[in-house]
Amino acid sequence: MKSVAAPTVFIIDDDRGMRQAIHDLVESVGLRAESFATGEEFLGKNHAHRPSCLVLDVRLPRMSGLDFQRRLAESGMQIPIIFVTAHGDISMSVRALKSGAVEFLTKPFRDQDLLDAIQQALERDGITLKEQAEVHDLQERYRALTPREQEVMTLVVSGMLNKQIASDIGASEATVKIHRGNVMHKMHAASVVDLVRMADKLKDTPRK
């Protein structure tokens, strides 16, 4: 497993005063902060793989915070978002939270509320990153299987016996046994149950 970098809080707010104030507050609790005036500026930067969250102003020039949230989701970037707004309303906050926002804060907000939300978001992102790493690992292992082994794995996971698999793929039962042994070994599976769990995880993530 790769080492996890220091968590970072990204801030996007077009109001310079607000941006600087949040940036300063985040740094005052010892977290790393990076702030941007626009969403485009944020997207333009290559973010290293580390736990992070986004403090996003709902009202941004050219593109609203909610639209930006959707765009991030479409590009597959999973980053927890904390919305802040000077004039939020209930429907807007409901929409934001449904779309996966961590928190929706109305300016002026209590500093502790923002910091709590940031803490929660970073933790959530840490878990997400760990899971992503695990899946990534499984994918690596799966890709190491030969096509025949991948085929045998699919049939094993579906609960077929060796005999059935042999007749299905037109091979001898002994050959199936060898393939099966290879699959268990290469996938680091302790048991068939373990292999089924792995297959589930692989199924959930898009195959690249």
Next chain:
Amino acid sequence: MAKEDVQKTLAELSRELQESKARLEEAQRVAHVGHWEWDLETDVVVWSDETHRIFGLSPQERPMDLATVQSMVHPDDREPLYRGVDQDLVAGERPSGEFRIVRPSGEVRTVSSLTSERWSSLPGDTKKDASGRPHRLFGTIQDITERKHTEEAFQEISRKLQESNARLEEAQRIANVGHYSWDLIENRVTWSDELYRIYGLDPRQAAIDLAKVGEMIHPEDRELVFAAAEKALQSGTPADIEHRLVRPNGEIRTIHSFGTVKRDASGRAYEMFGTAQDITDRKCSEEALKQSQFYLSEGQRLAHMGSWAFNESGHYWSDELYKIYGLDPQNGAPTVEQYLALIHPQDRASMAETIKRMQEEHCGFDQIERIIRPDGQLHYIRAVAVPVLEQGIFKGFIGTTMDVTEQELLTQELRREQGYLAEAQSLAHIGSWATNFYTKQIFHISDETFRLHGFDPKDRTPLERFFDTVHPEDAAAVTAAIDQAIHARTDFDLREYRVCHPDGTIRFVRAIGHHNPSGEMGYYVGITMDITERKKAEQEREKLRQLEADLAHINRVNMMGELAAALAHEIRQPIAASITSANACLRWLAREPPDLERARAAAARIEQDGNRAAEVINRLRSFYMKGVPPEREMVDIKEITREMTALLRKEAVRHSIKIYSELAEDLPTVLADRVQIQQVFMNLMLNAIEAMKDTGGKLTISSRSTPQGHVTVSIGDTGIGLSVENTERIFDAFHTTKPQGTGMGLAITRSIVDAHGGRVWATVNQEAGATFHFTLPAKTEADA
């Protein structure tokens, strides 16, 4: 001479004497002449036999004496006779005279008596007395009764001739016939009076001559007249011609002239006698007759009308009738069978029936049938037949037949058009009518008109019932409007009233009546249309318009809300930022050890954000024009008044408000922000309209310059007005007297006017409404 000779001679002489006496007697008898001798001394009268006979006596009946003679003279003639004889004798004249005698039979004869002077003067026989009177007279007497009769008869004839001449003249005059005689030897013409008159001449003026006659004949006819006369002279046939003449006054007359030539025994023509008749009038009537005959046939031709007669003597068809049926007149009138063959098969049976009835019952008919001409053309024919009765006895039929194809096709077309019209009326819900409201006569009511009033067109409801359908609330106005139009002889337009249908539905209708002012009083042609749908649509539109107005107001309120929200965001942003910075600052300070550098930086940001919030507030205030004045330019108040009046006129008209402006001519210009001054006008005028929107009224804009060099503008209304204590508070922000007002209009107005160094105030009008005034300091170009 010997004695015998003498004897013989004597005897001879005596015989001769006797003979001669006898001859004399005979002569006297034949000539009714007798002779007499009167011995004046003895008064013995000796008469010849004839004299006796003249007197109705037998000869020698008795010797005559004078008394007898005298007694036989007609008593009336005696006295003149004797007096005449005496006078003649005294004067030495031979007495003579005519007198009547009365015969013994009573017969009256007229005689003429002559006295022979010669006889009395015979030598030896004549004796005269001392006075010189002869002793004896000898004379003749002649019975002139017959001659006298003849004379009288002649005189009678002559008188009658004159009379008949006069009558002839008269007759000629009346008949316009004159006569002439042309003496061919002397080459002289004689004219009757009438002929002069025919030629337009006066008979008493100079006599006519041939040259003049020639001149008066119409130049075009002269040759003809002369040729005819020449021919008559040569051939002997009478000249019989018609020619024209030109009267001296230029009038042209037509003359029928007839002349015959008279010839003597040798055959030489010596006279031409003739008559001339003025036939101008006859000519005219002949022309007229010809013309009317022409018109008749032409009329038949044009009207496509033929006539026919059918009686014992036969069957007559006029030329036009043949044409109508497309038949050849040469073939004569068709038989009934031939005729029926021409009839359209669908009409043939009924026509055959009609002809049968006509023949059996002698009844006429009038019907339209279709025929197919030999050339195949279909025509519509209207045939009318009338029985002819003479003293109740049937004599036959006469009739007319008309080609009504055009009319029939037109009628069909008309029916179709009427159908379309009725359809259109029904679709458009417009009914037409023509009626006299005064006499209550109905001339036309279309089906749709009935339906619009809730009646069935088949019922032909009377006019009064139409009035009964008018809604009770509208009836008085409708009746009054129509009455007024009737008496003023004008059109009317009942723009909207309600009619109640028998089934209870109420419809809105509009009725327009057109009256021809020169026409019959009360006569109107018009339409009634159902405007219920339109009315509904109008009401919908009005609702919609109201809604729009409300929405506009809500928009305005929303805009204020938006504005407030925007302001709130503007202010909240720096406040939120400063709070966050303060929080950060506190955290830097709370660190062990406190990070003073970061804390100071945070505090600096707090100050910045605080200032930022203050700026927003400042900007907000400047939004209400307390800040730096924006664009200032020379503004003409009159021009702005015109612009704003034009801009708001539509809105004013919608609420029945009239805008008046009373602008001083010498108004100075002001240095001001044009848009802001427009806004002031707009606010005050809209307020005025708002105050009158339910009542309508008058919006007055007046402007004048004050002695202090200010321009004062007053905008007055006649609306709901203000309470006196309100006149100050109304300018405060968020103070409103209107249920939906924002309370900002007058506050902004005051900000603007204040910013321009002016003043704004309100007064309550004496009569109704309020007036808002504002002053602006006038600036000349030099001040700017």
